[in-house]
Amino acid sequence: xxxxxxxxxxxxxxxxxxxxxxxxxxxxxxxxxxxxxxxxxxxxxxxxxxxxxxxxxxxxxxxxxxxxxxxxxxxxxxxxxxxxxxxxxxxxxxxxxxxxxxxxxxxxxxxxxxxxxxxxxxxxxxxxxxxxxxxxxxxxxxxxxxxxxxxxxxxxxxxxxxxxxxxxxxxxxxxxxxxxxxxxxxxxxxxxxxxxxxxxxxxxxxxxxxxxxxxxxxxxxxxxxxxxxxxxxxxxxxxxxxxxxxxxxxxxxxxxxxxxxxxxxxxxxxxxxxxxxxxxxxxxxxxxxxxxxxxxxxxxxxxxxxxxxxxxxxxxxxxxxxxxxxxxxxxxxxxxxxxxxxxxxxxxxxxxxxxxxxxxxxxxxxxxxxxxxxxxxxxxxxxxxxxxxxxxxxxxxxxxxxxxxxxxxxxxxxxxxxxxxxxxxxxxxx
Amino acid sequence: xxxxxxxxxxxxxxxxxxxxxxxxxxxxxxxxxxxxxxxxxxxxxxxxxxxxxxxxxxxxxxxxxxxxxxxxxxxxxxxxxxxxxxxxxxxxxxxxxxxxxxxxxxxxxxxxxxxxxxxxxxxxxxxxxxxxxxxxxxxxxxxxxxxxxxxxxxxxxxxxxxxxxxxxxxxxxxxxxxxxxxxxxxxxxxxxxxxxxxxxxxxxxxxxxxxxxxxxxxxxxxxxxxxxxxxxxxxxxxxxxxxxxxxxxxxxxxxxxxxxxxxxxxxxxxxxxxxxxxxxxxxxxxxxxxxxxxxxxxxxxxxxxxxxxxxxxxxx
Numbered sequence: 001x002x003x004x005x006x007x008x009x010x011x012x013x014x015x016x017x018x019x020x021x022x023x024x025x026x027x028x029x030x031x032x033x034x035x036x037x038x039x040x041x042x043x044x045x046x047x048x049x050x051x052x053x054x055x056x057x058x059x060x061x062x063x064x065x066x067x068x069x070x071x072x073x074x075x076x077x078x079x080x081x082x083x084x085x086x087x088x089x090x091x092x093x094x095x096x097x098x099x100x101x102x103x104x105x106x107x108x109x110x111x112x113x114x115x116x117x118x119x120x121x122x123x124x125x126x127x128x129x130x131x132x133x134x135x136x137x138x139x140x141x142x143x144x145x146x147x148x149x150x151x152x153x154x155x156x157x158x159x160x161x162x163x164x165x166x167x168x169x170x171x172x173x174x175x176x177x178x179x180x181x182x183x184x185x186x187x188x189x190x191x192x193x194x195x196x197x198x199x200x201x202x203x204x205x206x207x208x209x210x211x212x213x214x215x216x217x218x219x220x221x222x223x224x225x226x227x228x229x230x231x232x233x234x235x236x237x238x239x240x241x242x243x244x245x246x247x248x249x250x251x252x253x254x255x256x257x258x259x260x261x262x263x264x265x266x267x268x269x270x271x272x273x274x275x276x277x278x279x280x281x282x283x284x285x286x287x288x289x290x291x292x293x294x295x296x297x298x299x300x301x302x303x304x305x306x307x308x309x310x311x312x313x314x315x316x317x318x319x320x321x322x323x324x325x326x327x328x329x330x331x332x333x334x335x336x337x338x339x340x341x342x343x344x345x346x347x348x349x350x351x352x353x354x355x356x357x358x359x360x361x362x363x364x365x366x367x368x369x370x371x372x373x374x375x376x377x378x379x380x381x382x383x384x385x386x387x388x389x390x391x392x393x394x395x396x397x398x399x400x401x402x403x404x405x406x407x408x409x410x411x412x413x414x415x416x417x418x419x420x421x422x423x424x425x426x427x428x429x430x
Numbered sequence: 431x432x433x434x435x436x437x438x439x440x441x442x443x444x445x446x447x448x449x450x451x452x453x454x455x456x457x458x459x460x461x462x463x464x465x466x467x468x469x470x471x472x473x474x475x476x477x478x479x480x481x482x483x484x485x486x487x488x489x490x491x492x493x494x495x496x497x498x499x500x501x502x503x504x505x506x507x508x509x510x511x512x513x514x515x516x517x518x519x520x521x522x523x524x525x526x527x528x529x530x531x532x533x534x535x536x537x538x539x540x541x542x543x544x545x546x547x548x549x550x551x552x553x554x555x556x557x558x559x560x561x562x563x564x565x566x567x568x569x570x571x572x573x574x575x576x577x578x579x580x581x582x583x584x585x586x587x588x589x590x591x592x593x594x595x596x597x598x599x600x601x602x603x604x605x606x607x608x609x610x611x612x613x614x615x616x617x618x619x620x621x622x623x624x625x626x627x628x629x630x631x632x633x634x635x636x637x638x639x640x641x642x643x644x645x646x647x648x649x650x651x652x653x654x655x656x657x658x659x660x661x662x663x664x665x666x667x668x669x670x671x672x673x674x675x676x677x678x679x680x681x682x683x684x685x686x687x688x689x690x691x692x693x694x695x696x697x698x699x700x701x702x703x704x705x706x707x708x709x710x711x712x713x714x715x716x717x718x719x720x721x722x723x724x725x726x727x728x729x730x731x732x733x734x735x736x737x738x739x740x741x742x743x744x745x746x
Contacts, residue, residue, distance in 0.1 A: 070691065074711035077491040098714060102492030189582050189598045201690055254689070255582050255603040316494070388712050392692065399695045403605055429488075 087318035094384030141350035178269035194252030199259035215298020225383030231416035307379025540624035565622035573686030631665030
């Protein structure tokens with residue numbers, strides 16, 4: 001066969017193959033939805049997508065959840081330049097500025113998600129997520145932090161298993177009382193049961209940032225969120241209080257294992273975490289005898305908690321095609337409706353973002369969900385510009401204290417300077 | 431081949447249909463060979479060149495526009511290298527430590543073990559397999575096992591130390607010990623490969639040299655110093671270059687062995703490649719990350735050229 005002939009055949013074959021692919025996709029609108037992999041969330045979303053597709057026969061939603069939580073930003077970054085990726089994406093609320101900065105998200109269409117509608121229907125922390133005059137994302141569910149305690153461990157230590165620590169002082173006493181060491185040495189090498197494990201890489205950096213700083217009388221950030229103000233005397237007192245669990249009281253260490261894993265496995269007495277941990281416990285250790293309470297009040301008698309949420313936004317990719325944009329908006333409306341929130345709270349354990357659904361009596365009176373729901377009233381969310389690096393700053397501060405022997409106040413000063421630099425760099429480019 | 435080349439030239443004036451069978455075969459061979467070349471160019475060379483281009487832009491992978499910034503990213507790299515405390519400085523410092531400590535220790539150990547293995551006959555295959563197995567095992571799996579072995583309370587190493595009444599060690603949780611702890615795993619894992627190369631090199635050395643040396647009454651040390659070592663030079667050069675490059679590119683073990691995979695505690699195990707990854711895909715500073723890559727590329731190129739020019743002199 002002649003070379004040119006062979007080449008011509010190959011070219012024609014490729015052309016037809018690609019035309020066929022385009023033609024096949026034209027009957028229904030296909031949109032892609034991405035979220036990170038978390039068993040209960042994936043299951044709940046599969047059900048929501050199924051319901052949505054039945055109600056909207058012309059739309060097909062491709063659900064990509066094969067992305068580990070830790071790699072989510074990386075996967076998005078790899079997909080965007082390739083021109084592929086989600087039309088509707090579920091992202092952490094703290095990433096909104098970075099995504100908006102890059103022009104990756106488009107504002108929610110005013111006619112379907114007006115400011116009035118959002119202010120009226122959603123939890124206050126969602127309403128506060130306005131960035132540069134627009135709303136860019138809307139969640140199905142929100143969560144807050146609360147105190148988890150292991151009833152068996154408290155009982156074994158001679159404490160009342162039904163009354164968890166209500167103040168920070170009681171928290172320290174209970175943590176010390178429930179820590180057990182092998183032998184006489186009081187060091188982390190001989191801890192066999194942890195009272196409390198300070199883990200800045202998990203939820204404790206939120207606890208410190210939005211709760212402890214305030215309870216010790218410090219202000220974490222300026223009103224506009226652009227100036228770090230926690231490196232005060234009061235802030236240092238809060239940080240020292242949290243760091244002391246490992247350095248002074250020796251009630252636990254993340255070097256023994258992840259703090260949340262240790263609690264789920266029944267090896268830790270006290271733990272601060274979000275409502276999403278309920279599902280983990282249900283799946284991995286259903287027999288764990290634990291309780292949930294609102295976070296302990298601080299020295300100033302104030303109650304605070306940290307509120308956060310994974311939220312859904314519409315991407316530039318969907319915006320490029322009117323049919324896909326329309327489908328994406330419909331999908332977004334569906335998964336943020338009160339029924340979706342109710343389904344979500346039952347399957348995932350996160351509270352509905354729609355205030356009416358969250359204030360349901362069944363949720364408020366639920367012994368496990370109730371404390372989280374109560375917390376929504378006094379929850380603060382941080383205006384992150386680079387959540388991963390801002391978290392790292394506090395992890396490093398804690399490592400400097402526990403591993404490097406640095407004075408907590410110096411470590412906090414260093415952290416504040418590093419975090420201020422991150423914030424300044426972000427705003428300098430805008 | 432010579433014949434076919436001549437055919438090729440001769441048939442220039444003839445149309446394709448008049449090509450000889452031999453010539454057609456060659457053309458087909460080149461067509462098939464073009465596939466890997468095109469693939470290689472697209473997968474390796476194009477991204478490499480693209481990295482150079484990205485390094486001159488404020489490149490955010492999520493954004494539509496990537497503004498040109500000239501050499502600003504490089505200025506930032508060198509500025510941070512000069513700072514007392516910066517991730518960039520820590521990354522380069524650690525990477526150099528990995529190479530300077532890792533390569534000599536690994537090659538010395540591998541050479542020593544290869545010499546031993548070369549002597550034994552009984553169970554020699556079993557030993558070879560044992561030393562080679564880590565090399566073919568998944569790095570991530572090994573790194574996680576080591577992470578557990580280093581664990582402060584239940585980890586095997588500290589349990590053994592305790593049994594011997596020795597002070598327990600922080601290993602990965604200490605900014606001072608973390609780097610050597612990661613290094614130990616990498617040295618052990620890559621050693622199997624070096625041993626195999628050394629064994630092959632040893633087999634190449636004619637036995638007659640050793641017999642002659644024995645007749646002359648040379649000591650074991652002298653035999654090693656004047657026969658084995660010089661004749662192993664090609665293997666040593668090869669391994670030196672290859673292992674240096676692999677240590678310079680270290681990534682996976684650090685990700686698997688440190689908290690959140692970020693090269694801690696306090697950046698004490700951070701490598702350049704991990705820093706690049708965090709900047710590019712974590713903070714979306716792909717332009718800055720690309721300029722780090724280019725600097726690393728220059729470093730690898732420089733190290734390789736220096737090593738080749740110094741060590742290959744004595745090959746013959």
